[in-house]
Amino acid sequence: MGQFSCKECVDVLRAFLDGEMTPEEEAHLKAHLGDCPPCVDFVEQYKATPGLCKRALAAKMPEELSHKLKAFLRDKTKPA
Amino acid sequence: MNTAAEGNSTAGMGGAGDAGDELLRRAQEGDTSAFESLVEREQDKVYGLALRMTRSEADAAEIAQDTFFSAYQHLKDFRGQAAFGSWVHRIAANNALMRLRHRRVVEKSEGALVEPGFTDLGILLRPPEQWERPADEQVIDAELGSAIERATDRLPEGYREVFLLKDVEGLSYEQIAEITGDSVPAIKSRLHRARLALREAIDQFYSEK
Numbered sequence: 001m002g003q004f005s006c007k008e009c010v011d012v013l014r015a016f017l018d019g020e021m022t023p024e025e026e027a028h029l030k031a032h033l034g035d036c037p038p039c040v041d042f043v044e045q046y047k048a049t050p051g052l053c054k055r056a057l058a059a060k061m062p063e064e065l066s067h068k069l070k071a072f073l074r075d076k077t078k079p080a
Numbered sequence: 081m082n083t084a085a086e087g088n089s090t091a092g093m094g095g096a097g098d099a100g101d102e103l104l105r106r107a108q109e110g111d112t113s114a115f116e117s118l119v120e121r122e123q124d125k126v127y128g129l130a131l132r133m134t135r136s137e138a139d140a141a142e143i144a145q146d147t148f149f150s151a152y153q154h155l156k157d158f159r160g161q162a163a164f165g166s167w168v169h170r171i172a173a174n175n176a177l178m179r180l181r182h183r184r185v186v187e188k189s190e191g192a193l194v195e196p197g198f199t200d201l202g203i204l205l206r207p208p209e210q211w212e213r214p215a216d217e218q219v220i221d222a223e224l225g226s227a228i229e230r231a232t233d234r235l236p237e238g239y240r241e242v243f244l245l246k247d248v249e250g251l252s253y254e255q256i257a258e259i260t261g262d263s264v265p266a267i268k269s270r271l272h273r274a275r276l277a278l279r280e281a282i283d284q285f286y287s288e289k
Binding site: 005006007008010013014015018038039041042045046048049050052053054055056057058059060061065066068069070072073074076077078 | 112115116119120123124127128131132141144145148149152196198201202203204207208210211220224225228229232243244247248268271272275276278279282283
């Protein structure tokens with residue numbers, strides 16, 4: 001297999017970031033990235049996506065629910 | 081699937097630290113106020129995970145309640161080799177998955193995964209947008225946050241749960257396999273496709289700005 005196409009580059013990104021690629025595959029990937037600025041951007045964005053989503057998806061329990069939870073647990077955990 | 085008492089493997093989430101260890105010790109000795117403090121530390125994360133997995137505030141509320149009650153019931157069995165937070169998050173993930181499995185038969189159809197397009201020669205059809213600054217340094221504004229929430233909710237269930245458990249909760253592939261009953265290769269494949277779909281959604285957001 002020669003240098004990767006953009007599609008092959010995208011297909012292996014998870015394995016690349018998890019360190020699961022062979023040295024040969026990694027060399028093909030890096031050769032492609034050396035010639036393809038859009039894929040360099042793509043890789044950076046793929047890497048950034050989990051962190052961005054994690055921050056966007058952080059939720060806070062509604063206060064009313066927090067009070068209900070506390071009351072429920074107090075009721076369930078009180079000594080018999 | 082794990083039971084609530086199986087708290088003896090480590091998950092990739094932050095521990096509660098020395099203060100958390102002390103609270104846990106007191107809670108295990110029957111100090112209910114210490115248990116309440118532990119709950120307060122974890123309730124937002126447990127609720128958030130349940131909300132994202134089930135997409136239902138009512139289900140998330142019940143899952144949070146069931147999770148902490150289950151944790152309380154098994155507190156004395158908890159061996160403390162994992163952080164208390166990791167342990168309750170895994171209980172919450174199990175509870176959310178069980179609820180999803182039960183309602184799967186009536187689940188409305190979900191959106192197809194959006195993936196990047198390529199030419200016949202495997203060249204990217206559309207170069208990525210410029211996200212201005214490296215995305216991990218960006219402040220999440222409300223619009224981007226909403227776009228990400230919608231894109232996450234649109235992921236097919238099996239993809240959404242893997243993404244949330246791995247990239248948001250920080251569980252290992254093996255832990256996710258244990259919870260979901262799916263194979264590690266299947267989980268890795270779904271994670272990759274979920275990330276691609278979410279990257280596309282963020283890229284789309286910037287292309288429309």
